[in-house]
Amino acid sequence: MTTPEPDVAHPVTGLDEVVHQRVRLGILAIVHEARRAEFGYLRTQLDLTAGNLSKHLSVLEVAGLIGVEKGYEGKRGRTWITLTAAGDAALADEIGRLKALIARVRLD
Amino acid sequence: MTTPEPDVAHPVTGLDEVVHQRVRLGILAIVHEARRAEFGYLRTQLDLTAGNLSKHLSVLEVAGLIGVEKGYEGKRGRTWITLTAAGDAALADEIGRLKALIARVRLD
Numbered sequence: 001m002t003t004p005e006p007d008v009a010h011p012v013t014g015l016d017e018v019v020h021q022r023v024r025l026g027i028l029a030i031v032h033e034a035r036r037a038e039f040g041y042l043r044t045q046l047d048l049t050a051g052n053l054s055k056h057l058s059v060l061e062v063a064g065l066i067g068v069e070k071g072y073e074g075k076r077g078r079t080w081i082t083l084t085a086a087g088d089a090a091l092a093d094e095i096g097r098l099k100a101l102i103a104r105v106r107l108d
Numbered sequence: 109m110t111t112p113e114p115d116v117a118h119p120v121t122g123l124d125e126v127v128h129q130r131v132r133l134g135i136l137a138i139v140h141e142a143r144r145a146e147f148g149y150l151r152t153q154l155d156l157t158a159g160n161l162s163k164h165l166s167v168l169e170v171a172g173l174i175g176v177e178k179g180y181e182g183k184r185g186r187t188w189i190t191l192t193a194a195g196d197a198a199l200a201d202e203i204g205r206l207k208a209l210i211a212r213v214r215l216d
C-alpha cells in the first residue's frame with residue numbers, strides 16, 4: 001500500500017479543532033460578520049453561560065485569533081471582541097475545508 | 109430586549125457535538141460515501157491511531173448513528189462500519205447547518 005498524497009487525504013484531516021469546535025466556530029463567524037462584537041451579544045446569539053463563553057474566548061485569544069478589549073459604555077463595563085488577521089485567515093481556511101467536505105457528500 | 113425567535117438563532121446553536129466533532133464528522137462523511145467502510149480504511153483516511161478511532165466509533169454507535177459488524181476476510185478479522193438511517197439523517201442535518209453557516213460568512 002502506498003502512502004496517500006497529502007491532497008487526497010480527507011478534508012477533515014486538515015480541520016483545526018481550535019477553529020472547528022462548535023462554539024468557537026460560532027464566535028469567529030459572528031465577530032467576522034459584526035466586525036466587533038460585545039460579550040453579551042455573543043452570549044445571547046450563542047445561548048451560552050458567561051463562564052462557557054469566557055472559556056472559549058480564552059482558547060481563541062491564546063491562539064492569537066481574536067483580540068479582547070475592555071471598556072465602558074456609560075458606567076457599564078463592556079468587553080469587545082475583534083478578529084485578528086490570523087483569525088480572519090483561520091475562519092477562511094475552515095470555510096474552505098467545510099466547502100470541500102460538503103462537496104464530497106452526496107445527499108440523495 | 110425581546111427573546112430572539114428560535115429560527116433567528118445562529119446556525120451553530122443547532123449543531124450537534126456528536127456529529128460536528130472533526131473526527132466523527134469525517135467518519136460519517138466517509139462511511140456515507142463508501143456505503144460500508146473497513147476500520148483500517150477509516151484509520152488511513154483520517155490518519156488516526158486505532159485507539160482514537162475506536163473511541164469515536166463508540167460515541168457514534170452509542171448514539172445510534174452507525175452499525176459495527178465484525179467478520180473475516182480470509183483468516184483476517186475485519187470490522188465494517190455502516191450508517192444507520194439516523195446516521196444518514198444526522199449527517200444531512202449537519203451539512204444543512206454548515207451550509208447555512210457558510211452562507212452567512214462573507215469572505216471578501
